[in-house]
């Protein structure tokens with residue numbers, strides 16, 4: 222699938238503002254600074270569509286982008302950034318969880334994890350919560366340009382083993398990406414395409 226058009230549609234402070242429709246949505250989620258907004262720009266080929274920053278905590282609301290006039294990519298705030306106040310941390314957590322629980326149009330979420338770092342408790346807990354709530358998710362490893370190609374398989378193996386140790390039997394799909402080199406663009410696009418229903 223080629224993303225031909227991508228437009229910022231709107232920002233929402235809460236899922237209740239997002240309205241009823243039958244348009245499929247895919248959401249990017251994960252720790253602050255992992256590269257959610259950058260990945261949206263990479264996939265859509267628009268450098269500044271979603272706002273990015275080297276400072277964690279950039280995205281603070283639910284941002285929705287209309288793709289090919291027919292489906293949405295959703296950029297969510299990050300979780301787990303220690304320096305935002307406890308109150309806003311709870312608020313972001315709440316915003317993300319309410320979105321995940323209530324958004325019927327959500328086809329699948331993509332949990333982004335930095336390929337350089339070992340599996341983090343907060344990500345594993347988030348995935349476990351998705352499992353308990355029967356919310357489908359896949360994993361996208363980000364920043365693959367920051368490690369040697371020869372290390373990639375080892376990192377994936379560590380993640381697989383950790384998920385296994387945490388009781389996962391059916392693994393989510395794994396994608397390896399880099400917003401700098403566009404690695405993963407074709408695979409992720411094809412996967413999105415395979416999930417877009419003909420009718421909703």
Ligand code: GTP
Pocket residue numbers: 252253254255256257258259260272273274275276277278279280281297298299300363364365366367398399400401402
């Ligand atoms: P929040 O909105 O704060 O939760 O962050 P985010 O997950 O949206 O991250 P964002 O896309 O803003 O990127 C954070 C930083 O990581 C920026 O400095 C990006 O340039 C950098 N970055 C994102 N993706 C990649 C990547 O694939 N490779 C490299 N080397 N840097 C990346």
Ligand code: MG
Pocket residue numbers: 257258259272273279280296297298299
């Ligand atoms: Mg962001």
